[in-house]
Amino acid sequence: xxxxxxxxxxxxxxxxxxxxxxxxxxxxxxxxxxxxxxxxxxxxxxxxxxxxxxxxxxxxxxxxxxxxxxxxxxxxxxxxxxxxxxxxxxxxxxxxxxxxxxxxxxxxxxxxxxxxxxxxxxxxxxxxxxxxxxxxxxxxxxxxxxxxxxxxxxxxxxxxxxxxxxxxxxxxxxxxxxxxxxxxxxxxxxxxxxxxxxxxxxxxxxxxxxxxxxxxxxxxxxxxxxxxxxx
Amino acid sequence: xxxxxxxxxxxxxxxxxxxxxxxxxxxxxxxxxxxxxxxxxxxxxxxxxxxxxxxxxxxxxxxxxxxxxxxxxxxxxxxxxxxxxxxxxxxxxxxxxxxxxxxxxxxxxxxxxxxxxxxxxxxxxxxxxxxxxxxxxxxxxxxxxxxxxxxxxxxxxxxxxxxxxxxxxxxxxxxxxxxxxxxxxxxxxxxxxxxxxxxxxxxxxxxxxxxxxxxxxxxxxxxxxxxxxxxxxxxxxxxxxxxxxxxxxxxxxxxxxxxxxxxxxxxxxxxxxxxxxxxxxxxxxxxxxxxxxxxxxxxxxxxxxxxxxxxxxxxxxxxxxxxxxxxxxxxxxxxxxxxxxxxxxxxxxxxxxxxxxxxxxxxxxxxxxxxxxxxxxxxxxxxxxxxxxxxxxxxxxxxxxxxxxxxxxxxxxxxxxxxxxxxxxxxxxxxxxxxxxxxxxxxxxxxxxxxxxxxxxxxxxxxxxxxx
Numbered sequence: 197x198x199x200x201x202x203x204x205x206x207x208x209x210x211x212x213x214x215x216x217x218x219x220x221x222x223x224x225x226x227x228x229x230x231x232x233x234x235x236x237x238x239x240x241x242x243x244x245x246x247x248x249x250x251x252x253x254x255x256x257x258x259x260x261x262x263x264x265x266x267x268x269x270x271x272x273x274x275x276x277x278x279x280x281x282x283x284x285x286x287x288x289x290x291x292x293x294x295x296x297x298x299x300x301x302x303x304x305x306x307x308x309x310x311x312x313x314x315x316x317x318x319x320x321x322x323x324x325x326x327x328x329x330x331x332x333x334x335x336x337x338x339x340x341x342x343x344x345x346x347x348x349x350x351x352x353x354x355x356x357x358x359x360x361x362x363x364x365x366x367x368x369x370x371x372x373x374x375x376x377x378x379x380x381x382x383x384x385x386x387x388x389x390x391x392x393x394x395x396x397x398x399x400x401x402x403x404x405x406x407x408x409x410x411x412x413x414x415x416x417x418x419x420x421x422x423x424x425x426x427x
Numbered sequence: 428x429x430x431x432x433x434x435x436x437x438x439x440x441x442x443x444x445x446x447x448x449x450x451x452x453x454x455x456x457x458x459x460x461x462x463x464x465x466x467x468x469x470x471x472x473x474x475x476x477x478x479x480x481x482x483x484x485x486x487x488x489x490x491x492x493x494x495x496x497x498x499x500x501x502x503x504x505x506x507x508x509x510x511x512x513x514x515x516x517x518x519x520x521x522x523x524x525x526x527x528x529x530x531x532x533x534x535x536x537x538x539x540x541x542x543x544x545x546x547x548x549x550x551x552x553x554x555x556x557x558x559x560x561x562x563x564x565x566x567x568x569x570x571x572x573x574x575x576x577x578x579x580x581x582x583x584x585x586x587x588x589x590x591x592x593x594x595x596x597x598x599x600x601x602x603x604x605x606x607x608x609x610x611x612x613x614x615x616x617x618x619x620x621x622x623x624x625x626x627x628x629x630x631x632x633x634x635x636x637x638x639x640x641x642x643x644x645x646x647x648x649x650x651x652x653x654x655x656x657x658x659x660x661x662x663x664x665x666x667x668x669x670x671x672x673x674x675x676x677x678x679x680x681x682x683x684x685x686x687x688x689x690x691x692x693x694x695x696x697x698x699x700x701x702x703x704x705x706x707x708x709x710x711x712x713x714x715x716x717x718x719x720x721x722x723x724x725x726x727x728x729x730x731x732x733x734x735x736x737x738x739x740x741x742x743x744x745x746x747x748x749x750x751x752x753x754x755x756x757x758x759x760x761x762x763x764x765x766x767x768x769x770x771x772x773x774x775x776x777x778x779x780x781x782x783x784x785x786x787x788x789x790x791x792x793x794x795x796x797x798x799x800x801x802x803x804x805x806x807x808x809x810x811x812x813x814x815x816x817x818x819x820x821x822x823x824x825x826x827x828x829x830x831x832x833x834x835x836x837x838x839x840x841x842x843x844x845x846x847x848x849x850x851x852x853x854x855x856x857x858x859x860x861x862x863x864x865x866x867x868x869x870x871x872x873x874x875x876x877x878x879x880x881x882x883x884x885x886x887x888x889x890x891x892x893x894x895x
Contacts (some may be wrong), residue, residue: 201530202520212511217688219492222728234855238483238671240678241475257691289792312709315622332691340706346450348651366546366677371649373673388638390703391655396695399648401610402688403564403580405451405587409610412563413617414648414695 198413201390241331242365251363251422257332258420261305261397263412264351267359274356274421278321281419289351292320295341297356310341313349320346321354324420325376326369327362333396334370334420337389344391348399354414363385428543430573435782439757448584452754463796466717469691473873476682481800485677486728487670494636495718499827500641505701507714515545518719522547522628523554525715529659531556531625537643537650538562539630540578540739541663541719542846543761544774547628552894561649563613568596576755577763579687580739582877584754589880597828617649617786627657627711631664632738633679640698641716644683648695657682660711666718679738686740692852693761722774730809734769736799743793743803760784765793765803769810777814784810825841845883853881867874880886 201207203254220226247253255265266281268274282289292310302308312319321341334355338344347353363369373392377384399414410416431438442448467473487494499509512518518541526534534556536542548569551558559567566583568574575581591604594612601611629650631641635672641662643650645882654660670676676698684690703710726735744750744764755763760780762770768787770779784807793803813818822829834841855861855877864871882890 202517202524208510211513211517214513215511215718215724216492216495218513218720218724219666219727221493222724222726223489224728237674238673240479240483240679243470243472243681260693261690261692272739277746283659310506310708314620333692333696338707338710339704344651344655345709348648348655355699366680367674370673370677385501385504385638388700390699390701390707392698392700393638393651394692396694396696396780398694400646400694401563401694402458402646403562403567403582404585404590404606404609406455406580406583407606409606412610412647412649413561413621415653 210273219388237367237370241320242367245330245364247329250327250364251359251424253329254327254332254362255422258369258397260332262400263332263370263397263420265422267422269423270425271356271401271423272301275302276421277421278354278419279303282319285417287417288318290319290321290350290352290354291329292317292343292346292350294321296325296344297321297323310343312343313345315349317345318352319352319354320350321356322346324355324357325361326372327357327422328364328366328369328394330365331396333394336393336395337423338391338392338393339389344393347393347395348414350412353395353418355420357420358426359422359424361411428547428551429762430760432771432775432780432783435757435786437757438788439753442753442757447586448754450750451584451586455577455580456751458746459579459689459741460630463686463742464689464747466685466689466691472686473682473685476678477798477800478831480678480682480798481736483670483675484799485733487675488667488732488735491666491669491727494671495666496635497636498639498669500712501636502701503510503556505639505714506704507639507701507716510715510717512545512717512719512721514721515719517554518663518717518721519547520551520719522663523550525659525713526551526554526556526626526757527662528851529626529713531659533557533620533624534626534628535620535624535653535657536560536565537627537645537653538565538581538631538661539628540761541630541665542628543575544721545719547661547663549621559617559624560647560649561617561620561653563610563647564691565647566613566617567593567748570574570594574756574761577741577744578739578755585621607811609615621649621656623785624653624657626659626661627653627655628661629654631662631668631716632683633676634664635671635676635698638698638700640676640700641697641875642676642696643679644693644696646688646694651695651697654697654711655709656700657711659713659715660702661718662699662714664716666717666720666723667737684741686738686742686796686798689736700707700788703748714752720762726773731769731773731806733765734773734806735802735803737770738799739766740798746792746796748790748792749788762827769803772814777810777817778819781819782812784814805871842883842885846886848885849879850881852879 214413295310326335374384377387398410399412510521567582577583633642702714750764758767767784859878
């Protein structure tokens with residue numbers, strides 16, 4: 197590669213040295229001191245979440261931002277609920293779903309595709325990794341079993357949430373994530389998914405005259421069905 | 428982005444006489460201030476969070492090189508690439524080359540202040556690329572060929588009628604001039620752009636050394652469609668964005684949404700860690716991060732280091748009476764309001780951006796609301812000192828200040844002139860107010876001055892029997 201190629205490795209290395217050198221000079225040190233060991237997670241102030249019932253707290257916060265939710269006893273009941281919900285609100289049946297959900301007793305005329313959502317996808321069903329009661333949001337890990345496009349492309353997004361996965365604070369989620377990625381020990385950072393997505397309700401914008409409007413680019417309607425069989 | 432900071436006074440004057448803008452600014456200020464106050468009232472820990480954020484960010488900045496190296500190593504470990512840009516030119520060259528290598532025709536963009544700072548859109552357009560801003564506000568100002576006027580609400584100055592006209596002109600449609608009609612219209616247009624784009628460029632609110640993640644927060648979901656549907660995801664980020672651990676990102680995110688839009692969380696918060704993994708059904712095949720210095724490393728060395736704590740929430744401008752009167756365009760570059768009054772002179776020159784810090788009234792509200800406790804009024808005063816040291820203040824102002832100093836250093840002369848002045852001003856008052864002052868109508872047109880009683884404070888003090 198020639199010197200004039202902006203992606204030339206030698207040039208890239210020089211740019212890196214220049215920037216790091218400038219930082220060190222301005223911090224008043226000559227060379228890099230030995231890299232410190234990674235500190236244990238720092239303990240920062242948390243927000244008080246006094247509620248005993250995290251499901252209630254989660255729902256209150258979630259619904260304050262325009263999302264809807266329902267509480268059912270089992271996953272099978274969640275399916276029944278969704279079928280009724282779509283009928284009641286005159287919504288199109290989902291065409292896409294996360295792979296682990298395909299085994300549920302869906303109606304025979306619901307054909308659910310575990311692949312990525314396309315430009316015409318109207319409706320999808322996802323399974324959340326966790327709920328965070330602090331602000332009423334949901335966490336999703338991307339992967340073969342949970343396409344990211346399902347979260348952002350459809351007009352209608354349905355989400356199944358296991359009540360047992362609702363944590364109090366984000367700090368609790370980080371602990372759970374580290375354990376989930378390396379349950380038998382080892383470096384959890386070697387198993388990171390491409391994305392960790394938090395969804396806190398329907399897509400919204402206030403960019404026209406500061407007036408909140410739902411459904412800017414992502415889903416207009418987001419409905420969460422919380423099942424409690426593992427609680 | 429073109430630097431128009433020298434036009435501050437004419438642009439501010441123009442803004443003051445634009446009724447649409449004045450209406451929009453009044454509405455926006457009320458909305459932002461009220462929502463933030465309400466969100467913070469619900470969080471008794473807010474002050475503790477601010478203090479923790481200040482301390483943590485200072486710790487990180489004092490070891491910035493180490494955290495950046497850690498971050499870079501982890502991005503590589505998850506399959507991404509880090510590119511270091513010394514300045515705007517480097518950053519543009521790297522991104523242009525990445526787009527060329529990808530054979531890109533269309534580039535979708537999420538909101539990024541750094542990309543405005545490096546003038547990215549103009550450079551990509553010059554290469555013949557179709558560049559589409561996907562944040563609704565950014566899209567509107569892009570169609571209008573204007574820069575953003577607010578970092579959180581870029582099109583805050585546009586009315587819905589003006590937006591409808593822009594859409595009609597560019598889309599060849601006749602959207603209903605209602606908020607919902609316009610949002611639907613933009614959704615349909617931009618949806619096609621997301622699926623067409625070869626490269627998706629987003630900014631980063633934070634970079635996390637521990638996981639190699641770039642974090643973005645949006646309410647629309649545009650940043651996510653941008654990065655998920657394109658073949659190549661490029662992140663542009665200032666070097667000051669890095670934090671060590673997931674828990675640190677949480678600390679700053681607790682402050683960001685409440686300070687920016689008055690929500691406890693924005694709708695979408697996304698941690699992106701490299702390209703699509705084996706077996707993933709979607710996501711980009713390449714993941715690049717362009718780390719931009721562009722003057723930031725220099726800021727580490729002086730009194731400006733505190734400015735690098737900034738998390739770009741916009742609370743300072745929402746609470747600034749000067750911004751509230753003239754809007755963002757008057758500031759003439761990427762960063763408006765109090766943050767811009769510090770950053771812009773440092774980026775583009777103390778001389779070129781002369782008027783920005785000098786338009787400040789030093790009322791202090793920006794410093795009071797800053798979630799990371801940046802002492803903005805002190806830094807603005809520091810910029811003025813630097814301008815004074817460089818001899819940039821206008822000669823007339825220098826002469827007035829020199830004269831003032833000569834008088835102030837001579838107490839007898841000072842008190843004599845003071846006695847004269849209060850007696851003169853007392854004769855100009857009517858019912859205790861001065862409504863007009865010769866030659867100072869710019870001041871008195873908008874407000875009355877309380878008229879002095881005719882005696883100085885010292886005279887009154889002595890009259891009450893106090894000693895010198």
